[in-house]
Every structure is written in structure tokens, then in C-alpha cells.
Amino acid sequence: MSAGRGRLTQHEIARMAGVSQTTVSLVLNDRCEAAWRIAPETRERVLRVIRETGYVADPLARRLLQQHNQILGVFTYESVFPSTSANFYHPFLSGIEACAESIGCDLLLFTSAPVSGGSRRIFHDNNRIRLADGCVLLGREIPRDELARMVAGAMPFVSVGRRDDAHLPSGEGGPVPYVGADYAQATAALVRRAVDLGHRVLAYVGVGAGAESATDRLAGFTAAVRETGVDGRHEPVGGRTAAELLDALRSTGVTAVFCEELVEAAAVAEAARARGLSVPGDLSLVALGDPTRQAETDLDFTGFHIARREMGWQAIEVLDDILHGRDSDHQRLLPCQLVEGETLGAPNPATDRA
Amino acid sequence: MSAGRGRLTQHEIARMAGVSQTTVSLVLNDRCEAAWRIAPETRERVLRVIRETGYVADPLARRLLQQHNQILGVFTYESVFPSTSANFYHPFLSGIEACAESIGCDLLLFTSAPVSGGSRRIFHDNNRIRLADGCVLLGREIPRDELARMVAGAMPFVSVGRRDDAHLPSGEGGPVPYVGADYAQATAALVRRAVDLGHRVLAYVGVGAGAESATDRLAGFTAAVRETGVDGRHEPVGGRTAAELLDALRSTGVTAVFCEELVEAAAVAEAARARGLSVPGDLSLVALGDPTRQAETDLDFTGFHIARREMGWQAIEVLDDILHGRDSDHQRLLPCQLVEGETLGAPNPATDRA
């Protein structure tokens, strides 16, 4: 429709209806609230032509003048539709789509953003982010410079997942809006449960740095350990094999291991099985959240689920609030749902003191 | 980059560099190939200001002028991201996304289209289809009136899945462009294989009407049956239970059943098990294609896969060809990949003549 000369414009509609372009614009935008109305019969005539032709205002021209397209951008730092169908990001997108539908917006996937250095970049030579009214950012980790430019620029946006703004130039556009999962609370709750069950030496396995989802988990672990007064240590994965890691943990009397990701939990479980240790009999294992990377395991890990669909939905809600100047809560942490599982139990008194 | 009043425009850059807006535009677009060049020192001065300010041309104004916006629409007759993550449409979208990325286009998901009568409609009161340069249609069945309007209108489009155009007003815009799966060939190949194995009485179970994917399967079945000279019958599912259906089939000597969808194949298999019949010992079963509806079954059905990801990719390819006036093949049927499975075997001579 955009190509060729016979393009459908307001002028064309106006010609067909025998009115002026201005009239078409007025009818389209339905400014009845103004004191001056278009005569009902003229209005009807214009509307009929519009219906017959299926005319829609060009969003670009519209956007050039004022600032809303009913288009919300979705920027993912990975492929939106990865080849593996059971995908971590899918529920987020499901929520995003549903909410967008409910508020009558279309979604623009920035598939034109080229991949450089392993991930997409928003700000490349010919970035098209401004096609959208606002946008949602989705990804485990968002480069700080990109986030800084988003905050500095005037493009309204919401991040799915909490983002630190400590490193951003302050006063440059306020805090970073996000809808995240309360990893800290959920992790702390699991630590408390472990302590209640009798565990006294706990370990956090994972980098605990970089992405906010990692730092939050470690922060929750650390806070709960301090609060309950037990021994809690942070074991980086390092270059070690799971077996080496397991041995290091056991030699220091650790009875409950909190793994940052499911893959790590699965690896430790496998190593434990190889050592003839039972889970949770000899060792308790907790997997902190839904897997971002798929892992082969048949264990029903104790841990928590994050409300991914709900996060996607609320991200759009917040974006809509921002776009309409509504002053709702623009930084939200949603509670995680604890998963009972069967890998967290009471410590074995025999091995405990070994 | 920043909107509002202090917006950075070519005019502003021009003012700073002491030249005209035109010059800035010329420098930006680097039209050296034209016979008339900007003086190198002027050019440098402009470039320096651009570098200093970090100016980027507004893509909207640019597109407004160039008459196309590198946006391809995706219209799905169901939710794009359904709640079940393992989803039939996912591979199509994966291919669509990958190809869009390769040609530098963004994707617009028409989530604003309201659902009426169980499925979305393209042409509703405030349809926004023209936001895109062209669009891809995705769905098991596309209402004929919608298809007719697409063909009649000037919006370039490609259907994922073959669409009949016999009912369309002819000469109104040529045939319907599509990228489909060659259900007929795949079904015929399976019929031939069954005949080679010794089957002489075959049945097609399913509606075999409505969606083109259904009619094509039945057509392939019918053609191969005629070609091989065996007995082939079409058994509509009707209101019967799977058990009743099974009995009806067996009473007429059918030894191989070709099911339109996996759900039907699974139901017949379950009924056969209940009757104490073995598959494929007493009855051969073929499932014609990937499941559009999920079915509970642990059987490894003989059948075929359709190249969903490839279909998505090629649909975008064809759309791109159309948009650029390239005269490639706009109606494509991709071969299906046969799946050996274990539900098609030689007929049992004992039960055969029973």
C-alpha cells in the first residue's frame, strides 16, 4: 500500500467524499468535544468512504506531528522466536501480546536491529526505535551504555526485569522503569526455610554479579543468612567441574546449596549422584528460578517460579501509564511463587558433622 | 534524539555549521556520485558538528518521504504467543523473524485486531493493516471475504499455507501468493507406500473440506488411490465415537487408516487398543502432518513433517520479491519430509479377509 502512485491519502478520501482533507482529518480524529461539529451527514459520507476503502492514517506522517502511533516496540536482546520452542521468553511475550491487545496497540518487533558482538544493539546506524510510541526491553542483561542512552533520550520505555540505575548519570530522566521479579525475597524465603529445617552451613553457587537477576539472588541470600545468623558462603563456579565444586562444598560442611541457575543445580545433582550421595538426604539443593537455559534433569527441584506472563502484561501496563502521563508505580517487583519440589530436606546429622 | 522543543534537527546542525539544511542532508547521504560535490572543507565542518552533537536523522521524516517504512505486518488468526509454549505456529514465526532480520525489516504484529466470533478479523472498523509495507497471513483457515478484500486491495501480501482462489473475483489482482506445504504429494506418497506393503482397502478419516490443508490431503489420497487402483474411501468423522468409527472401518475390510490430524489418529489408536488390536499388526495408522492441536499419545506415528520454519522464511522472501517488483515464483509448495514412524506395516493376512 505504501508503494506506487495510487496511494490512499486523506486527500484522496476527501476527493471521493467531496470534502476537504481537513474535514477527513477531523472526522477521523473525532473531535466532537470541540464546540464546532461536522454535520452528521457529511461525517457519515466521509466515514462510508473510509470504510469502503479501508483507509488508515499513515503512522509516520501522524507521528511526525504528534507523538502516538498505537505502536509499542519490543526490543529483545536475543531472537524473539528461537528455534527451541519451549523458550524462556515465551511467557513474557504472551503477556505482552495479551495486554497490548487489551489496550488496542500493535506490537513492533525490532527485527531489523543487527546482531553485533553476540547480541542485538538498539542504537545502531539506522535505528528505528522512534517508530514506536514507547518500547519494552527484554533480555537477561542490557548493556549499560544502551540503558543510559534510553534514559537520556526521550523514548519512553519499560524494562522487563529490574535494572540498576546507580551507574546512570543522575537527574537525567529519572529512575529506570521496570517490572521485575522479586528474586531477593524469594531467595531469602528459601534460605529461611532451609534454616528452619536445620541447615547451618549454606552456599550460594553462581556468579552473583553482572545481570541484576543474579545480583538480586545473591543479595537475598546474603541478607537472609545474616538475618538468621547461619554460615553462608558464596561459591563462584569458576573453572571447576561440578565434581570439584561438590567436593569443595562438602569439605567445608555445606549441607544446602542454592544454585543461581537450573543448569548448575542439575550439574551438582549429577555429581552428587556420581558420588553416591542422595538428594536431599545427604545434600539439599535449591534452584533459584525458572531456567533461562534448558537443562536435562528429571529432578523436581525446590525453588520458585517467576510470574513471567504477568511481568510481560504489567510491563505494557506501566508503559501505557507512562505514555499517558499516569503516575502509577513505575518500578514493580512481583512476588515469586515458591515451588515445593523435593530437593530441600532436613540435613543428615551423620554427614552434617563429618 | 531527544524529542520536545530542543530537538536536534538538520536545521539546527545547519545553523551550527553555518550552512543550509540542504547541505546537511547532502553530506549525510553522501551523494558523491552526483556531478556536483560539496567542498571538502564544508563537508568536514558539517561532519564535525554532526559528530559533536551525535545527531541522527529522524527515521520517520525519512520514511515519510521515501514511501516505505521497512515494516512487514504479521497477521495471525489466533494468538501469536499462545499460553502453551510448544505451539504449532512457533516455527513459522521463527522463520519469519529470521528472514525479516536478514533483509533488515521490522515486524508488526497486529495485536490491535479485535477477536470476533472466535478469530481475529483483518478488516474491522479501525484496521491498521496499512501500517506495513506488506503483510503475511497466518492461520489454518482464512475467511474468504477477507482473502477477497486482500486481493482486491492494493496491500501486498503472502499467505503461509496454500489458499484457493477459485472463488475470488477473477482478474482483480492476480492469484493469491502463498508458500504452502505439499500435503497432496506427501499424502499420495504414503498411500503408495501402504499399497506397496500390501494394503488394498484404505480409508481417509477427516473432514477433507474447509481449510485447504484438509482438501489437499484428501485430494492427494484420492489421486493416489485412483492411480494405484486400490479401494479407498473417505470416512467423515461425523458424530461418531472413535470406537464406532473403528468398527465401521473394520467391517468394510479397511486395513490402513489415513487420519487428517494427529488427534484423530490418536483416538483411533486408543480405540484399537481397547479392542485388543495391535498397531500396525492388525491395523495400520498414518497421521497426515504435524499436529495443529496437541494430542496425548506415546505412539510414534508414521506420517510427515511440514517445513514450517522454511515456509515462514520463504513467505517473507516472496513478500520482499513482490514489494520490489521482482518476478519470482509467488506460489510455492514445499515438499514435506516423510516420517518413518512405526504405525504403518504390512497388513495381517488373517484379519485382512476376516
Added chain:
DNA sequence: CGGAGCCTGTAATACGTATTACTGGCTCCG
């Protein structure tokens, strides 16, 4: 000397829409 041709650059315009300012015609009422 005059005008053709080049060199460097600018003014004007177009894209499609939304808004502002305005107009011609009518009614109403002092």
C-alpha cells in the same frame, strides 16, 4: 565582451497528517 559551463551551495517543494486561522453564509435580536 558575452555567454557557456562549471563549481558550490541555497531556496523551494514534496511527503501525509493535525491544527490553527479564517471565510462565507445564515440567524437572531436590538
Added chain:
DNA sequence: CGGAGCCAGTAATACGTATTACAGGCTCCG
């Protein structure tokens, strides 16, 4: 009768960029 006020609508303009047409100044050559 005249002007205030309304009605129904239109002309003009602005948004930011790309392109076209053109303009001044210079050189060169017949």
C-alpha cells in the same frame, strides 16, 4: 438595518528530511 454569533467547512501551515530547481560567482573561449 447592522453586527454579533454560530455553523460547516476550508486554506494555510507545521513537522523533519530528500530532492529538484535554481542562483551567484568564477573561468574559458570564440
